[in-house]
Amino acid sequence: MKFLLVKSLMGFGDRLECLAMCIEFAQKNNMKLRVDWSDSIWGDSFYNYFSIGVPSFEMEELTGLSVYPAYWKDRLNEPLTEEIVNTKPELELQVLTKYDADVVVAICTGNRMFYTDYKFMGLKVIHPRIVDTIQERRRLFNLKDKWGIHLRGTDRFKIKEFRERRFQQLYIKLVHRGLLSNGVGCVVLTDDPEYAKLWSSRDKSPILSKLLDTESKGIHYSNPEDLGTTKEELNIQLLIDFFTLACCKQIFSTTMDSRFANMARHLKPYINTII
Template sequence: MKYLVVKGWMGFGDRLESLQMCVAFAQLFKLPIYVDWSDSIWSHGSESFYTYFKLLMPTFSLDQIPANATYYPEYWKGNIKEPITQDLFNRNKELKLDLGILQKKEYPADVIVVSSVGRRSIFHDIKFFSDVFRVVDPRIKSIVKERQTKFPLHKSLGFHIRGTDRTKTQAARDRSIQLMAANAVMHGGFSGMPMITVSDDKQSLTIWKRFFPNTIIFSELSVENSSNKGNHLIKKEDLKISKDEMNVDMLVDFFTLASCERILSTFRDSRFAKEAQLLSPYTNTILGNE
């Protein structure tokens, strides 16, 4: 094993989970790592992982891989510069793209390619990841810093209202909001504790404001581009703004949420909210705002 390539698919929380597993694996076997998030969910041409982040680890470019290198899975031989697509995601079993949870063992190839389309290790302590994961985009760093200064995020309840890719009916949307409102009360929602909310769902935010009219709402761009199939799945021609602007807006919201004292979401399995919780103690380190 000489190289580790991490492809991207699905939402930001899922990507972070897969990346954490890959970082742990690369550190264990002292492999250089390259993160290829050139798929259509993350990029419409010019955006990449490295537009917004860096890893304080040895890396490489895909052009540096020798032509005679062997690959695992074998599909990537000759296709290494291809991004993950919906078709590859649908055919991942047929093509044997999913490596599952990376085992602490040597894999039989020079280049190991993790497609981030299947199971991954879950870490409860991710300090190892926070030690090497950094935001480099000054737009994200400055806006989050401004919010941290302007609002008491460190002692606020942070809410993630996930809706556009999960709520299929109005009844389901109403029910998820009602359940989170009940949780908000249990966590001090009427005790004077400041409340902030991030979301990509305009309709759900309207319902939420009926319960807590004084909550601070962020996510302006995401809300204005709200789609019933998930904002990260909107095609380039259907977006009102660029994918880069959408990414920055989402990442600013993510680190705003991670800056809060407590974090709740409309769905228990929201990887976005769970990753914000895990990274919360290390937010300023990752942003370089210490």
């Protein structure tokens, strides 16, 4: 094994979870790793936004090499699609296994590893606008002393009553902790306009997200043309919100299993080297 090609088809938090596992595998096996996020959800080059702590490679280097799974032999440049995920279960890899091939293709489905320390990822944001915006938010809102509130809605909560119930549960927790009355202060990140309205009706903490009408879909599933924007702009706004959250003193979410919020927590200790 010499090369690890990582494809994906999911939200950003899930991508980071899988990428961490792949980076560790590449490091342990002295492999080069390339991230292919050309799928319909991300739709842009990973390397326009990030660098990581493992050497990359050019696709031309893979010419004539053996590939596992064999399905990808003549399809290495093709993006991962929902059809492939749904009809090719044999492509799911346990990325901690060694394979008898020069090139291994991981599609980031199946079981995942979790870590207590994510420093090994070597993740760094290299997009100037994202870095500048995060640094500005850190100064303007003193994020290191603020509680980051992640109101996860859209694709997760399509039923209004369920959304409102989750909101009430989070709000009550914040009140019980005294966070809305003792001057600690919060900043709010969300991809859900309805959640933003609910929050604004109760509290004056700033909502920092650039809200868009996503019609009960996660922002990562939205068609940028329908929203009057571009895929690059959607990615930029998502990353600005994610790393804003990671800069906060503590992070709360309406969804306990939100990968977006959980990965922000995991990367928070390294935010000064990431940004």
